Amino acid sequence: MATVDSRVPGSGDATARGSVFDSPGYHRARTAVLGALAIIAVAVLLAWPMITDYYSYNAAYYNGLVASAAISAILTISLNLSMGYGGMLSMMHSGLQLAGGYATGYLVVELSGSWLLGIVASVLVGTVVAMLVLLVSLRATYLYFGMITLAANLIVIEIGREWDPVTGGIVGISGISPKLGDEVMSKQAFYYVVLACLALMYVLQRNLVRSGVGRAAMAVRESSDTASAMGISPSRAKLLLFGICGGMAGLSGALYALQLGFINPDVGLLDNGIIFFVGLFLGGISTLIGPIIGVGFIALLVELIKDQARYTTLVLGLLLLIAMMVIPQGIVGTWRSSRMGRDKLPELKEGPLPDEVPDVVPEVRGVPEGTAALEGSGIVKHFGGVHALDGVDIRVMPGTVHGIIGPNGSGKSTLVSCLTRYHRIDAGQVKIFGTEAPATAHGVARGGVTRVFQVPHLFERVSVLDNVLTGMRMQESYSWLGAVLRSPAYRRQDRKERQEARELLAFAGLAGRADWLASSLSHGQKRLLEVVRAVASRPKVLILDEPATGLTSEELDALGRLCRVLRERGLAVVLIEHDVDFVMGLCDELTVLESGKVIERGTPEKVRNSAAVLEAYLGRPDLVEETS
Numbered sequence: 093m094a095t096v097d098s099r100v101p102g103s104g105d106a107t108a109r110g111s112v113f114d115s116p117g118y119h120r121a122r123t124a125v126l127g128a129l130a131i132i133a134v135a136v137l138l139a140w141p142m143i144t145d146y147y148s149y150n151a152a153y154y155n156g157l158v159a160s161a162a163i164s165a166i167l168t169i170s171l172n173l174s175m176g177y178g179g180m181l182s183m184m185h186s187g188l189q190l191a192g193g194y195a196t197g198y199l200v201v202e203l204s205g206s207w208l209l210g211i212v213a214s215v216l217v218g219t220v221v222a223m224l225v226l227l228v229s230l231r232a233t234y235l236y237f238g239m240i241t242l243a244a245n246l247i248v249i250e251i252g253r254e255w256d257p258v259t260g261g262i263v264g265i266s267g268i269s270p271k272l273g274d275e276v277m278s279k280q281a282f283y284y285v286v287l288a289c290l291a292l293m294y295v296l297q298r299n300l301v302r303s304g305v306g307r308a309a310m311a312v313r314e315s316s317d318t319a320s321a322m323g324i325s326p327s328r329a330k331l332l333l334f335g336i337c338g339g340m341a342g343l344s345g346a347l348y349a350l351q352l353g354f355i356n357p358d359v360g361l362l363d364n365g366i367i368f369f370v371g372l373f374l375g376g377i378s379t380l381i382g383p384i385i386g387v388g389f390i391a392l393l394v395e396l397i398k399d400q401a402r403y404t405t406l407v408l409g410l411l412l413l414i415a416m417m418v419i420p421q422g423i424v425g426t427w428r429s430s431r432m433g434r435d436k437l438p439e440l441k442e443g444p445l446p447d448e449v450p451d452v453v454p455e456v457r458g459v460p461e462g463t464a465a466l467e468g469s470g471i472v473k474h475f476g477g478v479h480a481l482d483g484v485d486i487r488v489m490p491g492t493v494h495g496i497i498g499p500n501g502s503g504k505s506t507l508v509s510c511l512t513r514y515h516r517i518d519a520g521q522v523k524i525f526g527t528e529a530p531a532t533a534h535g536v537a538r539g540g541v542t543r544v545f546q547v548p549h550l551f552e553r554v555s556v557l558d559n560v561l562t563g564m565r566m567q568e569s570y571s572w573l574g575a576v577l578r579s580p581a582y583r584r585q586d587r588k589e590r591q592e593a594r595e596l597l598a599f600a601g602l603a604g605r606a607d608w609l610a611s612s613l614s615h616g617q618k619r620l621l622e623v624v625r626a627v628a629s630r631p632k633v634l635i636l637d638e639p640a641t642g643l644t645s646e647e648l649d650a651l652g653r654l655c656r657v658l659r660e661r662g663l664a665v666v667l668i669e670h671d672v673d674f675v676m677g678l679c680d681e682l683t684v685l686e687s688g689k690v691i692e693r694g695t696p697e698k699v700r701n702s703a704a705v706l707e708a709y710l711g712r713p714d715l716v717e718e719t720s
């Protein structure tokens with residue numbers, strides 16, 4: 093799932109046409125200029141040791157300056173992954189850097205190990221510490237997670253101060269140097285090591301963010317309920333991402349210790365972490381290049397005011413304040429959302445809906461005769477004194493559209509939440525194709541039951557296409573390492589998924605919107621997109637909670653057509669809906685609830701004529717007659 097910054101063009105007003113910024117010529121020129129600037133920047137960085145050697149008596153100082161900025165950029169990329177893409181407020185990044193620094197320091201100085209081994213150890217230590225902290229705070233919300241990481245940061249510093257034999261106590265460890273054979277590596281050679289690490293971490297971040305692994309993490313950031321409905325385990329997604337962030341922070345700690353030759357508890361102090369936060373927000377959080385640009389800018393600024401060093405903190409504070417007030421999306425985010433920086437949207441191609449059903453639409457065959465796709469027996473759910481469900485039985489057969497109707501507050505959504513394990517049931521049993529349903533919501537999704545919520549739960553800040561791709565997460569077989577290394581298997585699957593996602597969008601009449609931000613869609617299109625995303629997860633049972641609300645007649649047709657296709661393909665579709673015409677025209681069977689109890693079940697014909705329904709559900713037989 094890419095974010096606004098990285099690839100997704102435009103926002104709501106992106107339809108504006110006619111200005112020079114929308115012309116293909118401008119976009120070609122912009123790409124050429126940005127490409128040239130990137131090449132110049134890389135060339136300057138690569139030639140930096142030679143440049144400083146030639147122009148300065150103090151080459152080592154200027155060399156070290158850029159190396160330090162690069163090390164900070166690595167840590168800021170890690171912070172970006174955690175806070176920006178993962179939505180996890182981390183206040184322990186300087187502590188992770190410290191832990192990484194200790195690992196290298198101990199290995200190189202105390203155990204006389206190689207610096208390369210030290211780096212590996214630092215990455216491991218950073219990963220383990222981050223994962224441990226995440227494990228104890230799995231249920232913590234954004235702010236509480238932040239406070240737990242703050243506590244963890246203090247603990248790491250304190251351990252550093254007290255664990256003398258390993259950390260050297262208050263004094264720390266000194267004499268940490270990268271050696272090649274018996275010789276200490278030159279500053280220039282080490283500069284290139286740091287640069288290579290930064291390039292690697294940038295690529296790691298980019299590949300991760302653009303893969304299903306990144307999309308899963310961002311889905312959890314947006315809504316863990318929705319992510320669960322896609323079969324994504326929020327805990328696993330967070331653990332993986334924060335573990336990777338910890339490894340990166342550990343790496344920056346190793347490089348820090350190797351560059352300066354020492355590590356002590358002060359490195360972990362939050363004061364030292366401020367530069368990473370300022371760099372991240374100034375450059376642009378949730379943007380790929382933002383952390384590097386932000387940190388680079390600050391490094392330059394700090395150097396320019398070094399004669400007034402006592403004002404550095406004040407300047408950084410003011411800079412952050414101004415950035416937040418003037419460019420809250422940071423330099424890169426602001427550029428990307430400006431007319432100059434925005435990508436050109438493809439022309440909208442609104443044609444007739446394609447007739448051919450895309451292959452990605454799932455198919456369910458070979459279910460033993462009489463086996464229900466989804467079955468709830470004796471479901472009881474109380475919220476305190478409210479008896480939301482009181483012994484509800486429901487059997488949804490494959491290859492049918494099953495409607496659940498009833499007046500407001502009758503328990504329809506609660507029933508669905510119980511069947512999909514979003515609610516813990518007080519009594520009863522849930523079965524999927526005859527087998528006891530898994531205990532967790534994402535387990536149920538993995539068992540083939542996907543749910544679309546009553547209140548839209550789209551991933552608004554990403555593209556329409558990326559929303560659909562997130563739905564495909566369950567089918568992705570590559571590992572995070574495969575995604576980072578862009579293995580052939582990953583690239584094959586990625587290509588296939590993108591093609592399938594576009595076909596599915598076209599089938600639902602959203603072809604022209606694939607590259608739009610989800611937030612820029614109309615209400616009806618959003619609802620439709622949610623259904624498409626759910627279909628992309630290839631469910632065997634699809635539950636739609638009031639999907640028709642706010643849809644235009646064309647969108648309603650597209651939704652009805654999709655539901656019929658799913659039924660033909662053997663899926664069970666569960667439909668909660670107040671639009672009586674839509675329900676009666678589409679459903680094979682209905683379950684009618686009232687005050688948490690089933691008052692009728694059967695064909696639309698039977699329900700339409702049921703006295704209990706006329707009386708209890710509508711309370712207005714005249715209305716039913718009108719709609720029949």
Ligand SMILES: Nc1ncnc2c1ncn2[C@@H]1O[C@H](COP(=O)(O)OP(=O)(O)OP(=O)(O)O)[C@@H](O)[C@H]1O
Nearest residue numbers: 475478479480498499500501502503504505506507
């Ligand atoms: N989390 C909750 N806490 C307390 N009460 C709840 C909760 N969720 C639902 N209820 C109550 O349970 C009952 C059933 O609610 P539910 O939302 O399932 O009804 P519904 O049939 O889906 O209604 P609607 O058609 O308005 O969506 C209502 O009385 C509602 O107030």
